Amino acid sequence: MKLAFRLTLIAASLAVTHASFAQENVLNLYSARHYQTDELLYENFTKQTGIKINRIEADDNQLLERLKSEGKNSPADVILMVDAARLWRAEADGLFQPVKSAVLESRIPANLRASDEGKGPEWFGFSTRARIIVYNKVAVEKKDVSTYESLADPKNKGKVCTRSGSHPYMLSMIGAMIERNGEAATETWAKGMVNNFARPPRGGDTDQIKGVATGECGVALANTYYYVRMLRSTKPEDKDMVNKIGFVWPNQESSGTHVNVSGGGVARNAPHREAAVKFLEYLSSDEAQAYFANGNNEWPAVQSAVVKNPALDALGKFKMENVPVAAMGKNQATAQKILDKAGYK
Structure with missing residues (x-):
């Protein structure tokens, strides 16, 4: 009752x-x-x-x-x-x-x-927003981090920072990777990423950018609008961080940069x-x-x-990947299984 x-x-x-x-x-x-x-x-x-x-x-x-x-x-x-x-x-x-x-x-x-x-x-x-690679100008050479796949290369061991593998930004990006490269190649990439972590995944995209600027990380993934916010900031500490980092439009010679x-x-x-x-x-x-x-x-x-946004315009033009956004969502369950199997927390 x-x-x-x-x-x-x-x-x-x-x-x-x-x-x-x-x-x-x-x-x-x-x-x-x-x-x-x-x-x-x-x-x-x-x-x-x-x-x-x-x-x-x-x-x-x-x-x-x-x-x-x-x-x-x-x-x-x-x-x-x-x-x-x-x-x-x-x-x-x-x-x-x-x-x-x-x-x-x-x-x-x-x-x-x-x-x-x-x-x-x-x-x-x-x-839309793009998933770019941000790198420390002193610790990393731009040519060594020109693609998403390069982040899993042994030459970047101990340098990579990302947010949690269970975050939707990561799942969407990896869902697109599955669509482009297949499950086996994506699993190999995930294992390489885990081997190259500078620290366990944590924090948001702004935290990744700050980690690169301070030298805690050599390279990280971030959505463009977080990076542009920092470019537009008038805070001295943000300006100082921007001077220490560079960014890459990943995969410009191949599949194009991931867009969400x-x-x-x-x-x-x-x-x-x-x-x-x-x-x-x-x-x-x-x-x-x-x-x-x-x-x-x-x-x-x-x-x-x-668009009348000088900071956004300053990023320049880039080649976008041609993966339907619906496919990113469809592949998210598979993406999570691959990350879990690789130990990508």
């Missing part, structure tokens, strides 16, 4: 929550993006449409768990994630619904959205589906795309968007 009563209360609570979020002219956004610069993005959408945005922010895993626990009573209209692996996981868990939109399909490149099986893609990438996405889709049980599609279409507009680039140092997914 107690359990039944408790379950009734939970159901009633979810129903009230759903009803409170289901007001007209609102959009309920579940977002894993925590960037202050996105405030202008949301404010501008409301100014243009009159649609108020209710936001719930958490990291990707927390949002996925919340959405699954809410089930069909979830008030979420739009789900935003910051990694292809997590977007794919949300799709695999049935948390998105297909979207047929001529606007989105004409503006978002096919390789930056979920595959379309006739019903419409379930999610779209709205901004931040993206989203319409929630499975969205109470405001029309507003949700309108919001996704807004995110693909040149104006919104410029917010991604100028505010958080990401590249727009839409090629026509104009």
